[in-house]
Amino acid sequence: MIPDALPALESRIEILLHDPAASPADLHAALAVLYERYCLQEQMLARLIHISDKYQMAERERGLSHVEQLQRKVRQVEKIVRISDGYQSMLQDLHTRLTAISNHDDLTGLPNRRHMQERLKQTIAQAERNGDTVSIALVDIDFFKKINDSAGHAIGDVVLTRVAECMRQSMREYDICARWGGEEFLMLFPSCDLQNAAQLAERARAAVAKIPTDDLHAGLNLSVSIGYTEFRLGEAIDSTLKRADDALYCAKSSGRNCVIGSSASNE
Amino acid sequence: MNNLNLSQTSSTPSILADWSKGIVQMKGDSYPENSFELFQPLIDWVQAYLATAGQPLHLDLELVYLNTSSIRSMMDIFEQMEAAHKKGQMVSARWFYDFANERVGQLAEEFREDCTFPFTISSKPR
Numbered sequence: 353m354i355p356d357a358l359p360a361l362e363s364r365i366e367i368l369l370h371d372p373a374a375s376p377a378d379l380h381a382a383l384a385v386l387y388e389r390y391c392l393q394e395q396m397l398a399r400l401i402h403i404s405d406k407y408q409m410a411e412r413e414r415g416l417s418h419v420e421q422l423q424r425k426v427r428q429v430e431k432i433v434r435i436s437d438g439y440q441s442m443l444q445d446l447h448t449r450l451t452a453i454s455n456h457d458d459l460t461g462l463p464n465r466r467h468m469q470e471r472l473k474q475t476i477a478q479a480e481r482n483g484d485t486v487s488i489a490l491v492d493i494d495f496f497k498k499i500n501d502s503a504g505h506a507i508g509d510v511v512l513t514r515v516a517e518c519m520r521q522s523m524r525e526y527d528i529c530a531r532w533g534g535e536e537f538l539m540l541f542p543s544c545d546l547q548n549a550a551q552l553a554e555r556a557r558a559a560v561a562k563i564p565t566d567d568l569h570a571g572l573n574l575s576v577s578i579g580y581t582e583f584r585l586g587e588a589i590d591s592t593l594k595r596a597d598d599a600l601y602c603a604k605s606s607g608r609n610c611v612i613g614s615s616a617s618n619e
Numbered sequence: 620m621n622n623l624n625l626s627q628t629s630s631t632p633s634i635l636a637d638w639s640k641g642i643v644q645m646k647g648d649s650y651p652e653n654s655f656e657l658f659q660p661l662i663d664w665v666q667a668y669l670a671t672a673g674q675p676l677h678l679d680l681e682l683v684y685l686n687t688s689s690i691r692s693m694m695d696i697f698e699q700m701e702a703a704h705k706k707g708q709m710v711s712a713r714w715f716y717d718f719a720n721e722r723v724g725q726l727a728e729e730f731r732e733d734c735t736f737p738f739t740i741s742s743k744p745r
Contacts, residue, residue: 432694435729436687442722443684 361386457531459509460516468530468538472589475542480585487549489539489580490596491519491556494608496535503569511574514563522559527552538596539580546582546615553578553611561609575609582615620667623660631657632682636664641674646681654688662692665699675709676700682714683723697734704736711737718742 365382368374455467463471472488479486493499493515500508512535519529519537532538539556541549557578565572579599583592599614606612620638627633632647634657643665651657668676678700685693700710712734716723724740731738 428694431729431732432687432690435685435690435726438722438726438729439684439686439690442720442726445722 358389361389457516460513460531462516462520462537463528463530465530465532465538468528468532468540471528471530472540475540476583476589479542479583483585484543485545486583487541487544487546487552487580488583488592488596489541489549489553489556489578489611490532490593490600491529491537491539491553491576491578492600492604493535493560494575494577494604499569499572503572507568507572510568511565511572515560515574515576518559518563519556522552522556524552538593544582546580546613549580549582550611550613553580553613557609557611577603577608578611579603580611580613620664620671623664625657634661636661636668638668638672641668641672641676642679643676644679648684649682649689650684650686651689654686654692658689658692658695662695662699665696669699669703669708669710675711676703677710678712680712680714680727681716683717683720685726693730697730700736701734704734712739714738714740715743716740718744 361382365379365386368379368382455463457464475486478484493511496508496511499511512531516529516531516537519539523529523539524541526542527544528540530538530540539552541552544552557576560574560576563574565574577600579596579602581592581595581599583589595614599612602614603610603612622638623634623636625631625634627647630648631651632645632649635644636642643661649657665676668674678696682693697712700712704710712731714724714727714730716727721742724742727740731740
């Protein structure tokens with residue numbers, strides 16, 4: 353269609369309408385052409401609306417698909433984070449278990465020598481800061497070699513376990529008892545002077561002497577010898593340990609199943 | 620396509636991908652410095668296998684610890700398998716874990732959650 357054809361047709365119809373001499377047939381023919389063109393325009397408009405609607409629908413679907421993709425990605429990231437958190441938690445648990453294993457004696461469940469050395473350092477450093485007292489006691493199971501030789505190592509292990517449990521029960525809540533060596537245990541008494549250490553050591557000795565052994569081996573008597581001492585401010589930990597060891601030696605030499613203390617005055 | 624054969628290190632799992640048998644085996648921990656370098660060849664291998672081999676694919680896993688990027692890569696592999704399964708291809712996975720470490724089994728369950736193909740999780744003694 354020529355662009356200006358429609359305005360020209362409308363002008364011609366306008367003239368025919370106002371011209372009394374105009375032929376009704378000419379007017380009818382012109383109106384028929386005009387009607388036909390309006391119908392054509394209407395069809396084109398409907399087609400345009402249809403195409404536009406399709407575009408809108410496609411865009412909407414594309415938007416929805418983007419939203420779905422985004423939601424899927426978010427779910428995926430959430431899942432990755434959830435699984436990753438699970439692995440981190442697993443590692444943390446493993447670390448906790450390994451730390452506990454590395455700090456404790458496998459047989460008795462008591463803190464081991466390495467862990468006790470750390471606790472000794474910490475407790476003594478704290479006591480030095482606060483001017484507090486600290487005592488230790490070295491405990492040795494009497495005739496343990498004989499027990500192992502006569503009753504066997506399996507019974508020896510049970511003896512170690514029972515003695516360890518007994519000492520754990522006899523301690524105050526904040527005392528620490530560690531397996532120091534084969535049949536040797538070290539007790540750490542924070543906020544405790546020599547006099548109180550004597551009582552705690554004696555309580556442990558008496559408790560061990562009451563451990564039932566009938567089910568273990570005929571004629572088996574359990575006892576421990578204990579040497580205890582008080583930490584002196586400013587001294588090296590090894591000196592305190594040496595004093596407790598000397599006291600233990602005295603206890604052994606004095607017939608065993610007894611407690612002997614060592615202080616600065618009786619050295 | 621060539622087979623893949625990577626040895627286990629302290630931070631990467633062993634990876635064995637056998638084209639003729641249609642089996643991928645992975646074993647160990649996975650926290651590589653560059654997870655793209657480790658996993659992309661495997662992801663490409665799985666993609667190529669699923670697209671061209673026309674044979675079943677089976678994954679045998681004994682993975683213990685995975686860092687975040689390794690988790691992402693494993694999810695990509697499972698997604699490829701899931702898509703292949705939905706198209707009718709035979710794919711399957713089996714994840715073994717140490718019976719003393721139940722947590723690994725629980726985490727394998729998380730991976731299985733979105734998979735509809737056969738995926739078994741079993742404990743085994745050390």
